Amino acid sequence: MREVVARAEKAAAGDANVCIYGESGTGKELIARAIHALSDRRHGPLVTFDCTAVPEGLAESQLFGHVRGAFTGAIENRDGVFTLADHGTLFIDELCELSRPLQAKLLRVVQGREFVKVGGTKTLRTNIRLVTATNRDPKAAVDAGLFRADLYYRLAVVMIKVPPLRERSEDIPALVEHFVARYAAAYKKPIRGVEPSALARMLTLAWPGNVRQLENCLAQAVVLSERDVLTERDLFTDDSAALAGAGSTFEPLPLREVERRHILRALHAVHGNRTEAARLLGISVRCLQYKLKAYAGPLSPEAGREP
Numbered sequence: 001m002r003e004v005v006a007r008a009e010k011a012a013a014g015d016a017n018v019c020i021y022g023e024s025g026t027g028k029e030l031i032a033r034a035i036h037a038l039s040d041r042r043h044g045p046l047v048t049f050d051c052t053a054v055p056e057g058l059a060e061s062q063l064f065g066h067v068r069g070a071f072t073g074a075i076e077n078r079d080g081v082f083t084l085a086d087h088g089t090l091f092i093d094e095l096c097e098l099s100r101p102l103q104a105k106l107l108r109v110v111q112g113r114e115f116v117k118v119g120g121t122k123t124l125r126t127n128i129r130l131v132t133a134t135n136r137d138p139k140a141a142v143d144a145g146l147f148r149a150d151l152y153y154r155l156a157v158v159m160i161k162v163p164p165l166r167e168r169s170e171d172i173p174a175l176v177e178h179f180v181a182r183y184a185a186a187y188k189k190p191i192r193g194v195e196p197s198a199l200a201r202m203l204t205l206a207w208p209g210n211v212r213q214l215e216n217c218l219a220q221a222v223v224l225s226e227r228d229v230l231t232e233r234d235l236f237t238d239d240s241a242a243l244a245g246a247g248s249t250f251e252p253l254p255l256r257e258v259e260r261r262h263i264l265r266a267l268h269a270v271h272g273n274r275t276e277a278a279r280l281l282g283i284s285v286r287c288l289q290y291k292l293k294a295y296a297g298p299l300s301p302e303a304g305r306e307p
Contacts, residue, residue, distance in 0.1 A: 001163070008034055008160060012037075012039045013039070017110070017131070017132070019138060019159050019160070020134075022163065022164065023135055023210055024209070024210065024281075024282035026163070029091070031162065036091075044089070045085055047081045049062065049091070051092065051097040051098045056099055060102060061074075062081060064082060064118060065120075066080075066118035066119050067117050070117070082115055090128045095133065096147055097286070106151060107150060113126050165211055166207055175214060176199060176202065176214070179218040180194060180218055192228055195229050195232070198234075198235050210282055274289065
């Protein structure tokens with residue numbers, strides 16, 4: 001992570017496009033915010049656009065804005081994020097989820113910092129620093145035909161890969177100390193740390209949801225604990241241990257089947273709530289729905305229940 005931070009600091013000093021990639025829950029947005037805060041644009045706005053949070057039909061309008069009457073419901077002129085981020089930083093999250101047609105339209109803006117609002121005719125200019133993030137390997141997405149190569153090479157001027165938590169377990173003690181202190185203060189609980197045996201166990205787990213999952217585990221423990229030190233009993237229920245990959249028995253199964261079973265365990269743990277399961281797994285609800293449809297496995301009736 002020191003290498004990641006050092007690379008982010010060097011990137012912040014310039015104005016080149018930055019692409020941050022790594023698994024969900026590893027802290028990509030925090031790095032994007034740090035780049036903005038350390039850059040010459042820090043006094044300008046930092047605007048975030050999440051490609052998974054906006055329906056595809058509205059994404060173009062959210063990005064570029066629209067003029068009155070451009071489509072049904074467009075009752076007034078609206079600015080998009082490229083206008084709102086002018087003289088600041090635009091952070092586009094989950095970049096590889098952007099549709100191919102929108103990738104083509106984004107390419108023009110990336111090349112010339114020019115765009116036209118939906119339904120408009122006037123060419124507008126924007127002065128932004130573009131930082132993007134994705135939970136996929138963007139080069140692999142290009143090779144698979146899911147992402148435009150010309151757009152990739154313009155966005156990936158500076159690449160920053162954030163490693164998953166399982167590859168940097170030495171960070172766990174510091175993260176645990178930070179999150180326990182944060183949530184103990186937030187919930188006014190006199191909790192001063194984690195007992196050594198509980199911390200030792202945390203160091204052995206896979207944490208598929210990465211830092212976000214670790215944070216949620218500690219937040220729940222702080223809320224529910226009646227002790228001044230968190231114990232294994234506070235931190236690890238049967239469900240949380242399964243979700244953290246605590247099992248040590250190796251099953252020679254195809255990776256697809258391992259992932260399917262893991263998703264089903266997550267759904268079972270939250271009684272079929274897909275939104276909560278996606279949060280625990282560190283993926284978007286859209287991604288979870290796609291995987292469930294692809295697997296078409298034997299889900300329980302409650303596994304498909306929406307919140």
